[in-house]
Amino acid sequence: MQAFQDLYPEDLSHCYGCGRNNPHGHQLKSYWDDDETIALFTPKSFHTAIPGFVYGGLIASLIDCHGTGSASAAAARAFCDSSQEPPRFVTAALNIDYLAPTPMGIELELRGVIREIKPKKVVLDISLIAAGVTCAKGHMVAVKMPASMMIEA
């Protein structure tokens, strides 16, 4: 089973959060789980907020990259046939409620629920769960990457 991010084109796979071609980054991998999407990630010991807890910026990053990946997969499933490359999505709006401190030292689960799919816009909710507790809830509007973001090599 290939991760959504592993289906991105080679020249659009350098994202620090989820690009397979970024050796410095998190290389987040997202998958279908029935009609929801899932990714797992264990923060490094230095991804600290207050000691013992994960910093909010990483939580935002994980929700963001799981969201754009899920948007790509959802749009591909809805509008593309198997010969077509999945469209690449970027974030237009990201809202996160931090509900509880996210503990360090355990694997985090990201779970996405697609709320709306149009060819150029996907709306979704993403939960970040630690040991069964939802620590953050994200709501995202993702839009198809505009052609103006393609820099010619």
Place this chain on the structure above:
Amino acid sequence: MQAFQDLYPEDLSHCYGCGRNNPHGHQLKSYWDDDETIALFTPKSFHTAIPGFVYGGLIASLIDCHGTGSASAAAARAFCDSSQEPPRFVTAALNIDYLAPTPMGIELELRGVIREIKPKKVVLDISLIAAGVTCAKGHMVAVKMPASMMIEA
């Protein structure tokens, strides 16, 4: 002039985004600029989204840490005398609109405007500006760090 984050207590200065005691992290520094707050940050070459642009997770991280730092400073200015330690704030809600792709290779400016100050809650807006262009706008609700987040050493 000391940065807001350099006034955090020693044992609460390990944040990956802004802690002076986290050698792996971004060590963001925020300051007053009249009644607004400002921080400057130049992303590393590997903080990529699509090649040429900064990834959204870093943008969220910078807005988040500039926001909690600004909240701490605003609450200290409003409610503390000079003998008291500034209160440490954490993020309850973070909303970001990504208005334009953020270009790599230049210094980014974060600018905070305090909208509401209570002893345990600060609301603020934060703009991320690249070469005069506002690329992202954040709205944050920061709350005083609950005692339950203090882990005894």
